[in-house]
Amino acid sequence: MSNMNDGLQARLQREFDYLHKHPEISLQEVETTKYIAELLREVGLHPITFEDMTGLYVDIGGGEPKVGFRTDIDALWQEVDGTFQANHSCGHDGHMTMAIGAVLLLKEMDLPGAVRIIFQPAEEKACGAKAMLEKGVIDPLIYLFGTHVRPLVELQDGHHAPALYHGAAKLITGTITGVEAHGARPEQGINAIEVAAALIDALKRIWISPNESASIKMTQIQAGGTSTNIIPGAATFSIDARAQKNATMDRITAGFHKAVEAVSTLYGASIETKVEAHIAAARVDSDAQEIMRQAIIETVGEAHCAPAVVTPGGEDFHFYAYNKPHLKTTMLGLGCGVTPGLHHPQMTFNQEQLPVGAQIITNAIRLAYKRLEGSERA
Template sequence: MSNAEIYEVFEHVHQNPEISLEEYETTEYIFNFLKERGFNPIKFKNVTGLYCDVGDFSADSLKIGVRADIDALWQEVNGIEQANHSCGHDSHIAMVIGAMLKVKDEVLVNKGVRFVFQPAEELGLGAKKVIEEGVIDVLDYMFGIHLRPIEEAKDGYASPSIEHGASGSVTFKIVGHDAHGARPHLNHNVIEIGSDLLNMLSSIHVNPMVPSSIKMTKFHAGGKSLNIIPGSAEFGIDVRAQTNEVMTEIQERIKEILESISELYDVRIENLDMHAMVASQSDNDAIDILRSAIIDTIGPDKLLDPIVTSGGDDFHFYTVENPKLKGAMIGLGCDLTPGLHHPYMKFNHDSMPVGSAIIYQAIMNAE
């Protein structure tokens, strides 16, 4: 295996981004790339993405999972709305395939590795859909990797776990009646309702020792006719909490507030959808394996402590929904700026062979 193949995969996926649940060409590319190199990949039956086994999957073998997320974001880049790999998933694919190519040359005794190329991480749905495919049940360990912003990890350093918080969204529509601008007594102005809603959200107080945030990130009301007082609007709220317990508490408080809004202003709350990615529940044994892999690959002086971040990742559904599965994610330093999800995110591409080598070493160290 040469580093050139890591860069080849990265460049192709980077130039051909696809959004969540539409990763058709990405799936085909990975499938064909692996087939051409002697692997036997298997596409998922009910969703985009695929997996591929290497080594021994007999009943008493140690079974290790390695995940790469494959979807891109949809955002404006240079004035154009488009799919864009600004979260590093293109590099994750490249690093995992690099590790696969290296593992392929090894004789794995009583050990099997399942490489999972997962869709729809950005929607927080992909891990659950992979679980539904039934390919996680047999695994003992699950490892992942993610590029980290320069504030969390400088280039050349790596962490044996990323302790993500729970992250969620609340979307809904407030439905009332429009009224003429000259007759404000005939309806409730949904913009004013939205203002009250903002104030009520700011009154939610949870344990201050647990980092959390609640932010309205969508408020669409009104139209082209400025003499109409809008009665309906669409809303979106971003919610963050470092623990699953506080996330649940915040969600319940938001439900109570929406019920109060509905009753107070005689409006309906429609299309309410509350979704959350769980906070990490990393396993100490998995962290120890990744820690030793980092030390073996780049040395103890480049080893970081576990990274605690308010960002989220649906990787943690694997371990939360499968308590016997031991999982953790590598946090890879790569001088990433200005930040994840920034439309012009950039990082040191020479970090990818390092990340790939850490994944490989973790597979070899697992026992």
């Protein structure tokens, strides 16, 4: 692998070990933010932090940045060996390590413009990208790259993909308000459980093309108390919706609202709903994908460049292009043998691929600036 030395590989291994052992959940990445900011200052950079949120960003080089790279910094909250705790089982510790590697490599390069490296909080809660957008962090950028470690079932260890086509996801919560009544007189009440059952049935009537991948289903419901002879008048529920494309998600959402209206009218119940999280499907730019493909080939050779990966999971990264359609984005899929799988409490992967990922990202940023220079001359 070009431009990589043993010293940098050892440095990145130390950074990964620290980040892996100090996970913090979404919007609580206080020490992680401090650690990265101090690291950046130690190498002569000037990171920008926020008074009202975690996360940070830093510019490398002079002028206004046109090319950027974003990493996520939060961990999951899950049960590990019988104890609930923060846990890096989605690879964000590895993503941060690659970002740090890219920082160290970029500092030694003579680029025609600044590069913005973004350390984003709260990817797992699907609100970190929105927060960064509101701060204006993305505004000057033309290209924005990201990365994600991939499970072995998607990519072989050492084979890397120039794009990840994640799907869209929505988490919707709701409240049903009916009328309580005596179990002997159900006609005097509005049974919230029956309303929920009707809504579940209505969700099955939301039709989409069989050529499109999508689903919508109720995943939580709570209703009734300890007495079995009372018609329950209230219930809360959660809906999980998935679609491979944003347009399909729009159709599913419209169908859901029609189902809610129809069921509430039929039963005379009130159904209030709220979108708790929205993850946009990938909007991969063909130009950015080609740049990433070239970067992979430059770094590890064409034989190790895999096709783009279509995956049913979601990624907050894609919210950037969803809100700024002019932004040229793609995500590097790092083939590093993730097993047993993402979000498994014992997830592990080949950490030797992290310096490779840092080099690929650095090459992609250099090639993006080369592409911009070419377009300006034209």
